Amino acid sequence: MRVAFVLGTSGGGTGAHVAMLAAGLAARAEPAAVFGPARTGRDFRFSDTATFVPVEIADRPRPAQDLRTVTRLRRLLSSGGFDVVHAHGMRAGALTAIALRAQMPRTRLLSTRRHALRARRPALVVTVHNAPVAGGAVGAIYRALELIVARGADSVLCVSADLEARMRAAGARRVSAAVVPAPATGPAPSSASARAAAVSLARGPVVLAVGRLAVQKGLGTLIEAAAHWSDLEPRPQLMIVGEGPLEAELKAQAVSLSVPAEFAGRRTDVPALLASAAVFVLPSNWEGQALILQEALRAGVPIVATRTGGNPALTGEDAALLVLPGDPTQLADAVRAVLSDPALAGRLCKAALDRAQSLPDEDAAVSAALSEYRHVTGRQLPCECSYWPGVRMMPVIASPVKVRTRRPPRRGARAATGTTSSARESGRCRPRAEMRPADSPAPTGPAATPSVTTSPSTSVTTCRRPQPTARRPPG
Numbered sequence: 352m353r354v355a356f357v358l359g360t361s362g363g364g365t366g367a368h369v370a371m372l373a374a375g376l377a378a379r380a381e382p383a384a385v386f387g388p389a390r391t392g393r394d395f396r397f398s399d400t401a402t403f404v405p406v407e408i409a410d411r412p413r414p415a416q417d418l419r420t421v422t423r424l425r426r427l428l429s430s431g432g433f434d435v436v437h438a439h440g441m442r443a444g445a446l447t448a449i450a451l452r453a454q455m456p457r458t459r460l461l462s463t464r465r466h467a468l469r470a471r472r473p474a475l476v477v478t479v480h481n482a483p484v485a486g487g488a489v490g491a492i493y494r495a496l497e498l499i500v501a502r503g504a505d506s507v508l509c510v511s512a513d514l515e516a517r518m519r520a521a522g523a524r525r526v527s528a529a530v531v532p533a534p535a536t537g538p539a540p541s542s543a544s545a546r547a548a549a550v551s552l553a554r555g556p557v558v559l560a561v562g563r564l565a566v567q568k569g570l571g572t573l574i575e576a577a578a579h580w581s582d583l584e585p586r587p588q589l590m591i592v593g594e595g596p597l598e599a600e601l602k603a604q605a606v607s608l609s610v611p612a613e614f615a616g617r618r619t620d621v622p623a624l625l626a627s628a629a630v631f632v633l634p635s636n637w638e639g640q641a642l643i644l645q646e647a648l649r650a651g652v653p654i655v656a657t658r659t660g661g662n663p664a665l666t667g668e669d670a671a672l673l674v675l676p677g678d679p680t681q682l683a684d685a686v687r688a689v690l691s692d693p694a695l696a697g698r699l700c701k702a703a704l705d706r707a708q709s710l711p712d713e714d715a716a717v718s719a720a721l722s723e724y725r726h727v728t729g730r731q732l733p734c735e736c737s738y739w740p741g742v743r744m745m746p747v748i749a750s751p752v753k754v755r756t757r758r759p760p761r762r763g764a765r766a767a768t769g770t771t772s773s774a775r776e777s778g779r780c781r782p783r784a785e786m787r788p789a790d791s792p793a794p795t796g797p798a799a800t801p802s803v804t805t806s807p808s809t810s811v812t813t814c815r816r817p818q819p820t821a822r823r824p825p826g
Contacts, residue, residue: 448503
C-alpha cells in the first residue's frame with residue numbers, strides 16, 4: 352500500500368506524529384512519501400524514513416501561494432500511484448481535498464457502509480490536530496476549512512472528543528478517534544542528571560511548563576498565577592521551556608509582575624527536567640493529545656492541567672489536578688496545594704505512573720493507521736451478498752454509468768413454464784442490487800447457488816450485473 356502524508360508548518364506534535372507514522376510504515380515495508388514545507392522536513396528529518404518532497408503549505412490563508420500548493424499537490428498525487436493520502440491539520444487537509452477533487456471526479460458508492468468504492472483517485476484521510484483558538488475572521492475561515500474537509504475526506508480522525516463532535520456536525524461521513532502517542536523516551540534519567548538539569552533553579556521548588564510560546568498554550572495565565580504564590584517559602588521558581596512568537600511579551604509580563612522565571616528556550620533534556628520538577632503545569636487554552644502531558648505521566652511528576660480538549664481523557668480525574676483554562680486564581684491554588692501538601696503530591700505521582708501504563712505506544716498508532724487505510728480503500732474481507740445470505744463476494748467498483756437491472760423470475764413462473772435460470776448461472780444477469788433483511792428466507796433451488804465461495808459473515812454489500820444495458824433513445 353502506497354501512502355502519502357501531507358502536513359503544513361509544524362514545530363511540535365503534528366510533525367513528530369507524522370515522523371513516527373512514516374518510520375512505522377518503513378519498518379513494515381510499506382512505502383510512504385511526505386509532502387510538506389522544506390523547513391518542517393529538515394526539522395523532523397523525514398527523508399531518513401520516507402521520500403520527502405517540499406510543498407509549501409502556509410499556516411494562514413495566502414491565495415496565490417495556496418493556488419500554487421493545490422496545483423503542485425494535484426500533480427504529485429496524480430503521478431505517484433498512491434492508495435491513500437493522509438493529511439494532518441485542517442489547512443493541509445482542505446488543500447489536499449481540493450487538489451484531489453480537481454484531479455478526478457468522485458464516483459458514486461454502491462455500499463451503504465461506505466467502503467470507499469472508487470475508480471482511480473486515492474482515498475483521503477485527514478487527522479484534525481487542533482481546534483480554533485480565535486473567533487472573528489479567523490474562526491470563520493476555520494469553519495470553512497472544516498466544511499471542505501468534512502465533504503472531501505473519506506475518513507476524519509480527531510485527537511479529542513470535542514473535535515469529533517465538530518466534524519460530525521460539519522457533515523463528515525466517517526469520524527473516529529486518532530491515536531497520537533508520545534515518542535518513547537528511553538529509561539528514566541538518573542537523579543544526578545535530573546539535579547544537573549535544574550541546577551540554575553536550585554533555590555526553590557521548580558514549577559515546569561513546556562510548550563510553544565503561543566496564545567494556545569496559555570503561558571500568560573501561568574505567569575499571572577505565579578504572582579499569587581510569592582508568599583511561599585522557599586519561593587517556587589518558574590521554568591518555561593520552548594520557543595515562539597510571544598517570547599518577548601511573556602518575558603516583559605514576568606518582569607512587570609516580579610515573577611522569578613527562566614525562559615530556557617528549546618531543550619533536549621526534557622525527561623530530566625520533568626524528573627527534577629516539583630510540579631508540571633499545562634495551562635493551555637486547548638490541547639488534543641498533548642505529547643508533553645503523556646511524557647509527564649510517564650515521568651510520574653505531579654501534574655496541574657486545564658480541563659479542556661483531550662486533557663481529561665489522558666489524565667482521568669486522579670492523575671492530575673484539572674482547572675478551568677484562563678483562570679489564574681484556580682491555577683495558582685492548584686499549584687499551591689501540590690507544593691504545600693506532600694501527601695497530595697505523592698498520590699498524584701502514583702496515579703500518573705498508573706495512568707501511563709494504559710497509554711498507547713507507537714506500534715499501536717501505526718497499526719490503527721493501517722487499519723483505517725485498509726478500511727477506506729476497501730482492502731478487507733469479502734462482503735456478504737445481499738441476495739444470497741452467507742455467500743461471500745468481493746465489493747464491486749462503482750460505475751458512473753446508470754444500469755438497468757432485471758428482477759429474477761418468480762418461483763411460480765419458473766415452475767409453470769419449466770424454464771431455468773441459465774442466464775443468471777452463466778453470468779449474463781445478476782440479481783437486482785437491493786438490500787434484504789438478514790433474517791428473511793433465502794431463495795432455494797439451483798438458481799440460488801451462485802458460483803462464488805461461501806463462508807459466514809455479517810457484513811452486507813450489494814451486487815450488480817457486470818454489463819449495463821443501454822437505454823433506447825426516445826423517438
